[in-house]
Amino acid sequence: MQTPRKLRLLLATVAAAALLAGCGGGGTEGPRASIARVVVAGDSLADVGTFGYKFTVQNAADPAAGFPIFPQIVAQDFGVTGQCNFFASSNGTSFSTNPACTNFAVGGGRVVNLASQGGASAPFSIPLQLTTAAQAVGGAWAATDLVVIDGGGNDSADLVSAYLGAASGGAGLTNYQNFLLQQLDAPTIAATLPLTNGAAILAGMYMQKLADTYYGAVKASTLDKGATHVALLNAPDITLTPRFQAVLAGVAQANGGGTAGATAAATLQGAIRQWISGFNSELAAKVGGDARVALVDFYADFSDEIAHPAAYGLTNATTASCPVTGTDSSGLPTYTFPTCTSAALDAAPPTGLAAGWWHTWAFSDGFHPTPFGHQLLASSVSRAIARAGWL
Secondary structure, eight states, X not given: OOOHHHHHXXXXXXXHHHXXXXXXXXXXXXXXXXXXXXXXXXXXXXXXXXXSSOSSOBOTTOTTTOXXXXXXXXXXXXXXXXXXXXXXXXXXXXXXXXTTOOXXXXXXXXXXXOGGGTGGGSTTBHHHHHHHHHHHTTTSOOTTEEEEEOOOHHHHHHHHHHHHHHTTOHHHHHHHHHXXXXXXXXXXXXXXXTSTTHHHHHHHHHHHHHHHHHHHHHHHHTGGGTOOOEEEEOOXXXXXXHHHHHHHHHHXXXXXXXXXXXXXXXXXXXXXXXXXXXXXXXXXXXXXXXXXXXXXXXXXXXXXXXXXXXXXXXXXXXXXXXXXXXXOTTSOEEOOGGXXXXXXXXXXXXXXXXXXXXXXXXXXXXXXXXXXXXXXHHHHXXXXXXXXTOO
8 A cells, every 4th residue: 555655756756757758847837936047066866967977877869968867857847958067077086167057066976075086175075066056156046046955875875884994993993083083073083982882873973963064065055145945855875775785785794694694784774874864864953944945855755765666666676777897896896877878778688678677777876876766856856845835
């Protein structure tokens, strides 16, 4: 039996699919808010082409435009089309800019950008993206602007990686402490780490502080500069992605498999979920009842989609659609988006499936949605916007 939540999301999905087919949006009376410009900041989920491709299946019939991703689908609700990437890079280190574009999102974007990616002064930094966007609009937002922002997923993944490394002690533990110093002070780390489950407690504290940093950047560059329509996504449960399911399987194996291994994996998954939920709760508290912000519960919607895939038209919510092309330093599968095209997938369907099979799968690679997954995410955003009274 479908819950009201799933029924609402399914209806929203149908609406988003209609938009994708070019049937328009916003209902017969049109949007209740007049939006003339959609400005985007965030990570790979919102990146429309910084590196020459989108982080999903590539459209063989139209490689330049690709399949629309969630901020583009949301923009269509307001009749806004033609979104392009402000930042562009061929190597991930040097970037050019296009002042005519309003999508500032960059694949690999983080609330606290890694030093190895240039830190706070590189376009991977979501706070920098927001600052740049505010400057691009002349330092003041118009009532006809919609700002769409996502972040926190890559930060969560970084935290998990550092946390797991700390278990080895030595350099791994030092690296974890240095990672925590990005958001927590040294005395807090020193006092908490020796406690039972101290490393896990610190991870939760880190995520709460990260939420403050995230909201602070959003507030400073949008709300404090006159923005009246901000769609802000919280962080999803990354443990549900194929990549982190593989991580959990590795943890289970490292702990001897069987019941002991399953318990260790479940304990880690529960801890990660608690950390991300702490981030989302803190973010919600910061937003409060601010009518200028539509807070999108990406966490709840994504979790429900993976738990009840058939209710959303999904036939696979566990496996990557793109073929594995290698492994990373952790032994996890890697993928190559430029060669993961609709034509290539249609030409090599899994056993028992026909061309078009990937249309109803949730994941493109181990961490990103398919075009249909983007429709589902757009549905979540559009529903939050509608609840805010803008649609």
